[in-house]
Amino acid sequence: MKGKKPNILIVDDSKVICKTLEKLIQEELSYEPIIAHSKVECEKILLEYKNSIDVALLDLELPDAKTGQVVDLVSKFNIPSIVLTSSIEKEDLFRSKKIVDYVIKESSFSFRYAVSLVQRIINNNDKEVLIVSNKLQEQKNTVELLKRYQLKPLLYADMIEALHEIKKNRKIKMVYIEPSNLDNYGIELLKQIRKIYTKNELVITMIADSNIIEEQRKLLTKFLKYGANDFIYESYSEEEFYARLTSNLDSIDQFEEMHKKANVDFLTGVYNRRYFFKEGVRRFNDEE
Structure with a gap:
């Protein structure tokens, strides 16, 4: 657009x-x-x-x-x-x-x-959303709702491949992790993502089983403590899905606007010294 x-x-x-x-x-x-x-x-x-x-x-x-x-x-x-x-x-x-x-x-x-x-x-036109799921066929409804909202969905079953995509693709603004990944592998993926992006830079939402057992509930709490922004039950209504999605994307946009004001010179419109030092460190770490 x-x-x-x-x-x-x-x-x-x-x-x-x-x-x-x-x-x-x-x-x-x-x-x-x-x-x-x-x-x-x-x-x-x-x-x-x-x-x-x-x-x-x-x-x-x-x-x-x-x-x-x-x-x-x-x-x-x-x-x-x-x-x-x-x-x-x-x-x-x-x-x-x-x-x-x-x-x-x-x-x-x-x-x-x-x-x-x-x-x-x-x-939303220039934003992408990544879904990590071992049951990609069951994510058709989520994919349809994202497309309707003018977001581009990316689906991955393999967490290593998903992490690689997250590292290289700056258009990804949200990640959904579905129930079958509510385990130690999911926690490790969350940790790795948070090494790259803060909660203000990339939203992570857990899709929780509607019939969640007590053990999974504890694990869901652990995900939130380790850096997940939000969770939503699989039995979500469209209204709830869009309300949470809108709130999370608005937060990302607000942070990006604040980041722009802090790192771009108001008069010239070019990046300032602060940005180059921070971006230099990030790129150096990416190459390691």
């Missing part, structure tokens, strides 16, 4: 809501959104822009699409979608659909949250 402005689609029959979202996106993200007020208008825009819409904010109930058909339409184009709904009571209309999240249209905070999700999806 580098080098071009993202295309953000807003579909809502309320001109007030469209104007509110448009203004927030202009002020907070400096982008010009594309607006439609019906499913018919949305179809025309999708055909006009073809595969260049990056994210969509979609009203669940339009005059010509009263039961969420516009969400199904946009999903066919593999566009990450955020549903705008007037009530949580209508969740049966969107829970089964391939969306990133939903926003209840009730206050200015709701719209600001929607815009923050738009920014999150756009920022």
